Amino acid sequence: MTAALRWHRVPRLLGMVALAVLVLGPLYWVTMSSFKDREEILRSTPTLFPQHPTLENFRQLFTATDYPTYLTNSFIIAILSAFFTMLVSFAAAYGLYRLRIPGANKVAGLILVAYMIPGTLLLVPLYQVFATFELVDTRNALVIVNVAFTAPFCTWLLRGFFFAIPRDIDEAAAVDGAGPVRMMLRIVLPLLAPGMSTVAVYTFVFSWTEFVFASQLLVSDDLKTLPIGLSAIMGQYTVNWGLLMAGTVCTIVPAIVPFLFAGRYFVGGLTAGAVR
Amino acid sequence: MSERSVLPGVRGAALHTRAAGRRRPWNRHLLGYALVAPLVLLMVGVIGYPLLNTVLLSLRDQGVVGSSSSFVGLDNYQRVLGDGEFWAAIGRSGVWLAGNLVVQTIIAFVTALLIGGNGRWARGARTWTLFPWVIPTVAVAVIWQWLTNSNYGIVPKVADAVGVHGLGSPFGDTALAMPALILMNSWHWFPLGAVVIYGAMRTIPGEIYEAARVDGASAWRMFWRITFPLLQPVLFALGLVGSLWSFNIVDSIYLVTKGGPVDATTTAPVFIYNKAFNEFRASDAAAVSVVTIVLLAALAFVYIRVARPKEDQ
Numbered sequence: 001m002t003a004a005l006r007w008h009r010v011p012r013l014l015g016m017v018a019l020a021v022l023v024l025g026p027l028y029w030v031t032m033s034s035f036k037d038r039e040e041i042l043r044s045t046p047t048l049f050p051q052h053p054t055l056e057n058f059r060q061l062f063t064a065t066d067y068p069t070y071l072t073n074s075f076i077i078a079i080l081s082a083f084f085t086m087l088v089s090f091a092a093a094y095g096l097y098r099l100r101i102p103g104a105n106k107v108a109g110l111i112l113v114a115y116m117i118p119g120t121l122l123l124v125p126l127y128q129v130f131a132t133f134e135l136v137d138t139r140n141a142l143v144i145v146n147v148a149f150t151a152p153f154c155t156w157l158l159r160g161f162f163f164a165i166p167r168d169i170d171e172a173a174a175v176d177g178a179g180p181v182r183m184m185l186r187i188v189l190p191l192l193a194p195g196m197s198t199v200a201v202y203t204f205v206f207s208w209t210e211f212v213f214a215s216q217l218l219v220s221d222d223l224k225t226l227p228i229g230l231s232a233i234m235g236q237y238t239v240n241w242g243l244l245m246a247g248t249v250c251t252i253v254p255a256i257v258p259f260l261f262a263g264r265y266f267v268g269g270l271t272a273g274a275v276r
Numbered sequence: 277m278s279e280r281s282v283l284p285g286v287r288g289a290a291l292h293t294r295a296a297g298r299r300r301p302w303n304r305h306l307l308g309y310a311l312v313a314p315l316v317l318l319m320v321g322v323i324g325y326p327l328l329n330t331v332l333l334s335l336r337d338q339g340v341v342g343s344s345s346s347f348v349g350l351d352n353y354q355r356v357l358g359d360g361e362f363w364a365a366i367g368r369s370g371v372w373l374a375g376n377l378v379v380q381t382i383i384a385f386v387t388a389l390l391i392g393g394n395g396r397w398a399r400g401a402r403t404w405t406l407f408p409w410v411i412p413t414v415a416v417a418v419i420w421q422w423l424t425n426s427n428y429g430i431v432p433k434v435a436d437a438v439g440v441h442g443l444g445s446p447f448g449d450t451a452l453a454m455p456a457l458i459l460m461n462s463w464h465w466f467p468l469g470a471v472v473i474y475g476a477m478r479t480i481p482g483e484i485y486e487a488a489r490v491d492g493a494s495a496w497r498m499f500w501r502i503t504f505p506l507l508q509p510v511l512f513a514l515g516l517v518g519s520l521w522s523f524n525i526v527d528s529i530y531l532v533t534k535g536g537p538v539d540a541t542t543t544a545p546v547f548i549y550n551k552a553f554n555e556f557r558a559s560d561a562a563a564v565s566v567v568t569i570v571l572l573a574a575l576a577f578v579y580i581r582v583a584r585p586k587e588d589q
Contacts, residue, residue: 015390016397022463023408026419029430033422042428092315094308101308107316114319117327118524118572120545121565124341124552125326125333131342148322151315180307209412211527216553227414231531234418241422248418252411259410260403 027252034058034245041242057246067247069222070229075254077139077225078207081146085203086196088147089154094184096155097162098170108159114152119145120212127216137219145217146207154199161195194265201262208255226251330569334562341558352563362564364539365547366571368454369523372543375458376465376522377515383462384469392474402474409467417531420460421447447532450540457541461528465521469514476510477503508585516579523572544568 033041034057035050061067096104126145127136135141165188173183189196211227218224224232230247334352338345356362391401408416424431424445432443446456480503488498526545529535535542535550542550548568552561 012390012393015386016401019387019390019401019405023405023467026423026463027407027411030419030422044433046430046433088314088318091311095311096308099305099308099311101305101312104312107312110319111315114323117323118520118545118569120524120526121548121569122323122326122330123549124558124561124565125329126322127341128329128333128558129321129326144318144322148318151318155315205410209414209527211413211531212549227412227527227531230414230418234421241425241428244418245422248415251415255410255412256407259406 030245030252031249034242034249036242038240038242041245057242058250060243061246061250065233065243065247066221066224066229067233067250070224070226071250073139073223074208074226077142077146078204080139080143081150081207082200082203084143084147085150085154086199088151089158089199090189090192090196092151092155093158093162094188097159098184098188099180108156111152111156119149123212123216126213130217136217137223139218139223141217142207142210142214142225145213146203146210150199150203150206154202157198157202158192158195161192161198165191197262198265201258204258205255330562330565333559334566336559338558338562340556341552343558345559348559352559353567356560356563356567361539361542362544362547362567365542365544366568368541369543369545371454372458372525373519373523375455376462377519379458379462380466380469380518380522381511381515383466384473387466387470388473388477391470392477402471405470406467408463409465413464413527414531416460416464417528420456420463421445421532424456448537450537453533453537453540457529457532460532461522461525464528465518469518472510472514473507476507480506512583512585515583516576519579520572520576 032048032050035053035055036047037050037052037054037056040047040051095101096108130136130141135144169187169191170183173187178187209227210225211231214225214228218228230244230251233244233247333345335347335349336345337348337351387405391398391405423429424447426432426444426448429445435441435443446452449456484502484506485498488502493501523543524545525543526549529541529543529546530549533541535546544564545568548561548564551557551564
């Protein structure tokens with residue numbers, strides 16, 4: 001490798017370092033802070049690595065606060081939302097992009113409009129709707145909201161994945177005597193695994209993050225989700241930064257781990273969907 | 277996601293069965309309608325009906341959300357349109373939108389160029405670049421408040437070390453709160469733009485660059501003459517969807533400043549949220565929502581007319 005070529009790479013290398021500091025720096029700092037004891041976290045000369053790593057913050061988080069309840073609620077709501085969104089968006093995408101029902105284009109257009117419509121502006125009337133059906137302060141309300149706001153986007157996302165499966169497969173299966181339902185579940189669905197995992201991860205992360213609807217639709221303490229609970233801890237224990245850092249780390253990890261497994265498809269799926 | 281999923285030998289068999297596929301059209305449509313129905317029902321119930329209901333609610337005088345009310349016609353609109361605070365909120369939404377759009381587009385573009393390489397670093401970066409987008413907004417809010425905390429935060433300390441003394445938390449400062457929130461929110465959202473732009477860049481055939489390089493074009497020139505123009509359709513779509521999503525953000529703002537200090541970060545959606553759930557004036561909130569949706573739709577219409585890439589027409 002010549003010197004000239006190396007010089008050419010310097011700006012790119014510097015840019016990469018800057019990106020890493022910008023993206024990973026804050027995450028590193030918060031993670032390190034969560035392992036520091038009360039004295040060290042507030043020290044005027046900050047330490048890059050905890051001198052006396054301790055799990056005290058985490059112990060306190062799980063024993064002295066309602067954090068375990070919030071964690072459980074978030075998991076239940078996120079997993080249910082992901083499941084139902086997979087169901088709804090797979091079915092809809094199959095009908096629209098595979099069976100091509102009459103009027104499929106109109107519905108597909110509506111889907112695009114739906115996912116651009118601001119959820120927050122619908123908060124007030126939606127609250128009313130849920131009040132009518134006595135769904136306020138239930139997990140179901142939040143699952144319904146999450147599914148309704150992710151399913152249109154996910155249906156659209158699956159479009160690209162459906163187009164990658166050749167239609168000839170249907171015809172070959174028909175000759176083997178497979179009925180339409182069997183064809184959908186036994187032949188197309190398995191081929192759609194990457195698309196479905198993208199949908200699952202997207203919905204899980206969306207539900208895990210959702211704050212605005214959770215803040216109004218859930219009232220009881222034993223139903224609250226992590227975003228609500230963590231913001232409550234933020235207000236309540238303003239001084240106890242170690243505890244807050246531990247809570248933040250435990251909120252981040254469940255969002256990042258599924259993403260690490262399905263991330264490859266996720267990035268591919270998002271770009272495939274967006275480029276169209 | 278690619279042609280790899282084609283089963284070998286299927287193509288030949290297909291030729292004989294074209295007719296069989298058309299055997300039960302009615303049955304097929306019935307199944308199709310049944311499959312699409314749940315999504316349509318959800319969209320009508322959770323998006324369509326509430327949208328309509330917002331209009332009806334804006335013509336009534338409801339206080340606490342869900343309480344009884346009576347018809348008052350356009351009174352709410354009259355009050356809202358004459359309310360200086362509402363227009364101030366719309367103005368702040370404009371600043372919020374423009375700030376996020378500019379900051380995120382620039383960072384996303386640079387990031388897309390960085391992660392587009394073939395090296396081990398670039399490949400790894402394609403995964404971790406998305407972390408800020410994947411983590412919950414509440415975590416983003418905590419992280420940045422911790423980093424910028426005036427007593428213990430690392431940012432003021434580093435600033436102090438390089439000679440900028442007495443830096444307080446920007447989120448508590450009326451002048452700095454908005455730019456600080458824009459930067460924080462951009463940190464949260466730029467990965468999405470970066471990945472979309474990166475994906476679009478990969479669709480540009482390498483031969484075009486080869487040809488330009490043979491002609492002696494510089495990297496800078498190639499970017500502006502090849503990459504940028506060819507990305508127009510994607511940037512157009514990203515600009516539209518990204519703007520709508522940015523405009524409607526409540527959580528990033530509410531979790532950090534609740535719209536303060538002294539309304540410095542109260543954008544239109546935060547204004548609506550506060551009206552409905554802190555001031556308990558549901559009908560006013562609905563009227564503001566309707567006006568905001570109309571303004572957004574008009575803006576989107578103008579944007580589509582002006583910015584739509586020509587080859588799309």
